[in-house]
Amino acid sequence: MFTPPLDTSDAGRQPRSRRVAVIAAALSVLVAVPAAAGVNGSGGAQVTEQAQRIVAERADVVSVYNSGALSPDVEARALAAAASVGADSTVRHAASIGMTAVTRRGTFVQQAPSGFAYPMGTTVLEPSAIRAFMGDGVAATLGEQHVVMGAQTAALRGAIAGDTITLQASWGGPVDFTIGSVVPDSVTGGTELLLTPAGAARIGLSRASSVMIWNFGDRVALDQALVDNQLVSTSVRIRRSWEPADPDSTLGMGAAKALMGEFAYRVNADGSVSIDSAWTNENLPSGRTLLNGDVPIVARCHRAIEPALRAALADVAAAGLAWTINTVDANRAGGCYNPRFNRLAQNSSIGFLSRHTWAMAIDTNTIGSCQGCAPPDIDCRTVRIFRKHGFAWGGNFLTPDGMHFEWVGESRDQLPYPSRFCPNLVANRSIDPGAELPVEATERATLFSDSGFDAHLH
Structure with missing residues (x-):
């Protein structure tokens, strides 16, 4: 029997500088995957399948965004910069979604008071980006009706893979999703929930937040492409996954x-x-x-x-x-x-x-x-x-x-x-630009930690 790990060392109860890094140059993590769950004598649930081991490359990732919703102009220039160096790119969407319940086989694990909801920082990415940033194993557990939940937020409510969560759609109605996997937060970039565009469409989340760029090979060439596309002003933020942590970065x-x-x-x-x-x-x-x-x-x-x-x-x-x-x-x-x-x-x-x-x-x-x-x-x-x-x-x-x-x-x-x-x-x-820093000391672990908060602040 295997109980899905909720990685409490990465659950935010210790400051980031004292957490243990979970990603090295090559990452090997255990992801709790959905399986038939049976209730044990103490009321807890256990998963009857083995956890799926995934291995993800530590790919370089660059995020480009402006204050507020991503402007069409910044989006177009960032996508053009990526294309000019043969990089892959996609538009990320993000917002705060209300979650009203977590249930397990028809029994409430957590339920919000009537008329209320729990805020959930939510990121939406194309499957190709999820595979590049987080590995094939994480991408495989996502779909139109499945979400990934960060281990930090799963631990807060006792949620496990296979549970059902009820989210508030943009029009206020309830929409159910299954937790496809529970993943360490430094793998998810600090977001609480991860959805695909198909899943986001079910709740009406369509707010563009940033352009994500990866698979560019040469950091210097991409930087020059960004300059060539006039993406260097103080009104545009460029975050690079390998850069050291910003002292004024905030909590997810x-x-x-x-x-x-x-x-x-x-x-x-x-x-x-x-x-x-x-x-x-x-x-x-x-x-x-x-x-x-x-x-x-x-x-x-x-x-x-x-x-x-x-x-x-x-x-x-x-x-x-x-x-x-x-x-x-x-x-x-x-x-x-x-x-x-x-x-x-x-x-x-x-x-x-x-x-x-x-x-x-x-x-x-x-x-x-x-x-x-x-x-x-x-x-x-x-x-x-x-x-x-x-x-x-x-x-x-x-x-x-x-x-x-x-x-x-x-x-x-x-x-x-x-x-x-x-x-x-x-x-x-x-700062040695070629140094490989522990992931918790870089921007990578917090790429999506702004999900759900005031978008102009970060």
Whole structure:
């Protein structure tokens, strides 16, 4: 008998820098595949087939995108760049999908409260791209009625391959899928759910997010092709799978849930968002609280981030930098908890959740470091203090958002990534472009971790 592995070491309960890499130059992983499941005496389920072993090459992958939905112009130029060097390419789609239930042979494993759903960061890729990025074994478990689920999010709800999940279609109706496999998150690129275009069509997910390019052989030639197609401006982001991790990269939705808890949400008729009271009662203070006497920000933040936030503000004050944070502005228009959901279309149940819905981010200088303000006016010394205490900074998002500090649960002040604004000051800033870094230290493991979150931020 084989119980499908849910790879709890990769389930987001430890910061990424302390996780064990699951991909080497050649990757060999166990994937839980659907099989006849029988309920054992303790109520758990066991799979009666052997797991399928897959071997996937560590293919180079490049992602090209702009703020918001992928523009037809950027899409056309990125596809042209790929074609000019004989590379393969496809358009990726992504959004947040509501999941109302997980069932196993007719019995609920998880069920959302009536009228609510659990947000699921979802990526849609062509089968050819899935084979290239994740291996033939993963691709084989996908289809029009089958999804792949990341191990992180499967562990949160006790889901296994063969379970049925019920998703909310864009028109609000329920659509059932079978979990074809449960796969380590560093293989899936950080997305919670992976669908094919045929599967996405069943729920009306058609929002283009990025162009994915692979099988180009020569990195330098592709870079030149991107330049030739004018894909080098600050309004376009190019992410390369082999590049070192960005200190201002943020958590995927599955990792956020593992650290902050999973809530059920409802988008109301007026566009506001309601969060189930069980989650807010457990994770949020009853109201706004004073975080630091010397930097007197009053905000309602997730209890998990409060110690790090208080420590960061204390260090800012000790460094004589309290003046760099506009507390009046932060208390008037900033703060942490602000549930928001951006629909793809009017009345659509598919869209993007703000990270402020988790109360895991705080906004401070909302005027001089506003969204889109470049360069942000916040002092870089303050930025680096926040990174030291486990916060990514929004000033280096594709659309600069310098007022935004978002908790990631690990120190980010020593990463030598050459940030556009406020780069870290570390002794050795050299990055060997030919070095093969552990996958968790590169962009590869998080290529799709933005799925389901505000699309302009990453």
